[in-house]
Each structure stands twice: as C-alpha cells, then as structure tokens.
Amino acid sequence: MKRARLAESTRRTVTNEFAPPPNAERALLVAVQWQRDGWDAAASLAELAQLARSAGLEVVGAVTQHLPHPHPRHYVGPGKLAEIVALRQELGFTVVLADDELSPAQLRHLEEKLQLKILDRTALILDIFARRAQTREGRLQVELAQLEYRLPRLTRMWTHLSRQTQGGVGLRGPGETQLEIDRRRARERIALIRRQLDEVRRHRERYRQRRRQRRLPVVSLVGYTNAGKSTLLNALTNASVVVEDRLFATLDPTTRRLLLPDGQVALLTDTVGFIHKLPTSLVAAFRATLEEILEAHLLLHVVDLTHPRAAEQAATVRRVLRELGASQYPTLTVLNKIDLLDPGIDPEQLTRDLDLPEHAVLVSAMTGQGLETLRQRIATMLRDLATIVEVRVHIPYRDMRVLSLLEERATISERRYGSEGILIEARVPRFLVPRLEPYMVR
DSSP states (O other): OHHHHHHHHHBOOOOOOOOOOTTOOEEEEEEEEOOOSSOOHHHHHHHHHHHHHHTTOEEEEEEEEEOSSOBTTTBSOHHHHHHHHHHHHHHOOSEEEESSOOOHHHHHHHHHHHOSEEEEHHHHHHHHHHHHOOSHHHHHHHHHHHHHHHGGGGGGSOSOTTOBOOOSTTOOSSOOBHHHHHHHHHHHHHHHHHHHHHHHHHHHHHHHHHHHHTTOOEEEEEEBTTSSHHHHHHHHHOOOOOOOSSTTOOOSOEEEEEEOTTSOEEEEEEOOOBOTTOOHHHHHHTHHHHHHHHTOSEEEEEEETTSTTHHHHHHHHHHHHHHHTOTTSOEEEEEEOGGGBOTTOOHHHHHHHTTOOTTOEEOOTTTOTTHHHHHHHHHHHHHHHTOEEEEEEEEEGGGHHHHHHHHHHSEEEEEEEOSSEEEEEEEEEGGGHHHHGGGBOO
16 A cells, blocks of 8 residues: 555656547446455556546446455346446446456346446457557457457357257258357357468568577567557667557557667567456467567566556566566566656655666656666676576477577587487577576486
C-alpha cells in the first residue's frame, strides 16, 4: 500500500481517456478479488477499463466481490449476481466484462441470468488484437487464438444448434448437429492456420540465420504494454514506428539498426507488450513472434516508472519471460517516463521505494533525457557478453535445436554420443551461457 500511495503521489496527471464513439456499447466491469499476485481488484479493474476503452466501449460502472475463488457456476456469488441484475435498469449497460477468463459453463449461466452479452478479459484482449493486427502473420496469430478460445464455447454462440443436417436418399438419419459441423469447421481452420504459421516460422528462421551470419548483436525491447517501448525504439534508432498512448498500440515486431557510441552496430527489436493475466492462448499463438526475444543477446526491460503499479507490472513481465524460457537472459532495466515525475521527486529514491533494480537506467524516451547513458550501458554490456567462455553441456536428443544453436554460434571442441544425448565441450560467447544453463555439466 505504501508503494502504491507513493507512486500515486509522485505522478503527474496523465490521462488515457478516449471518448467513446457515438452509440458505443455500455459496459459494466465485474471483478472477483481472489488473486495472490500483488494485484488488487481496484488496480486490475482500472486496467480492464483501459482495455474496454481501447475496444471502443463506454464504461458505466464497476462491481467487485471478495471470494476465496470465483464462483464455479456464474463467477460472482448469487447475491452479487442479483445486485448486477438490479443495476442494469439504473445504468443501462448492454455488456458485462469479467476481469478473469470465464469457463464455458460460467459464460452460459451468466448469459442465461442476465440476458445480454458477456465478455471476459481474454475475449476483450483478443478483440483488441484483432483490431490492431496489421501483418498477415499478426492476423493469423490472432485468428488462431480466437478460434482456440471459442471452440469450447461454441454452444453459446449459435441459436440453431438443435437443428440437424439431413442427407438425401440413402443418407437419411440423425446426421451431424449444427454444433458438430461448427466444431469440425473450426478444427479444420485451426489446423490450416497452424500449417500457415509453421511456414511463417520457417521463413522467420531463415531470416534469423541470415542475421546470425552477419554476426550483429540483437537487443530486444520487452515490457508491459504502454510502457513506452515503441517511443524508445524511435528515439534510439530514428525510426518512425506508430506510437499511441493506449494499450497494445504495437503488435507486430519491428527491427531497426542501432548505432552505439563505440562504433558497434546492433539490431534493436520491439515486440508486443505484456499485460496482467495475459491469455495463455495468446502467448501460444504469438510464440513465433515472441521467439524474437529468445534470439536476443540482451533484453531491455522497459518500465513505466510513473505508473502506480510499476513494481507489479515489472513482476508480470518477469513472469511471462519465465514462461517463454528467457528469464535468465542478460537484462538491463530501463525506467522510462521520468519527465512525467513531479520536479521535487528523486527518481532514484522512488526506484528503491518501488523495489525496482538499482542498476537500472533512468530515461525519458519522449525528451531524450538519459538516452546517451543508455547507449553507453548497452555498448558496455554487449562487449562483456561477447567474451568467449568454455562450457561443458549435455544436450538430450529431444533438444536438437540447442545443438543447432551451438553449431551456428560456438566452436565445438569435443562431442561424445551417449544413450540419452550428446556431451559437448565448446567455446561460446558469454551471452549464450544463460540459454545453456539447463544443460550445463558441473
């Protein structure tokens, strides 16, 4: 609570309000306080409201309830559900947004009780991604995530599910229900999209191989959505990536050349931002894009220092990086937007109060403050990471991708083939050591 109050008191008023379009759907936000990850219902609902506005909805109210866990039948308890029903006439909402991903049963029961549209946090994020995706790869990734999310929920999306298809002569009988046809078509489309994304992944891998041959170090920007990653990319590389003060303004990865003070040239890559309760289906669908992070020599973790939940946002990013297998990568924390702090506030003291890394670099991507220091730190870390070290690793046969990585980037001095894998001694750049950590032989 102390950290939250401190952050609130040090932040200038920076609004992220978007006027809803004419005739916008009116949304009621609903949250159950049950998480144990540092986020309370109020903070999570504030973020859900931002998501709703990004999707073009008008937020007219919010309801919260403290429960040990969401109600298995209709998310909130029966008493709170009755309260929501009573609020409908008063607030005139046409959509209910739940702050967690709802099960198919919860969606169905809520729709039966409320007789209006129910969306959960996952469906809302997927809708925003569908609006923002520009490239063919991005659209395929979003469609895959949407289909996989909707497949177990098809029972609530059709009004003709009781009808059955009838065959001609010799084919009469019960046939397939419309629901079975819808599910079969969805599975066929999912299989097709996966094949297309596999081709995208192969194309991206060929691009990465050409990039490796040039031996340019890769620096990836990671961070919470709207932390300022795209603004920082523009400031460091003179790029012209679209920048907006809204969640998920950038979805597709962007790579630009970064010239460093010591003459080094690196590639700086911006990827999609993370968010609290990021849908697992979205992480899986965007894995081809997020694999750009796994190619990095160095990660720049961009944190919005002025945000009241800066510490929790940073923890969320670290958790997603663990899920991607990148938690051990060399990382430099960049505390952004210091130009928005009140003049009397000491950013370094605020950093300590929020339990953020003390070795972080303080910058303003908007004004350019601290960018020269950041360039120097990047150059120094890349030089250190280029140092060659000797390693001894055991690569299981199921992880041949790691062997390919060693063959491309290391000097292998010895191989010993065993029944379960290959024992390898090699000289590798230091930046690869975290990637090889699970395979190290001490």
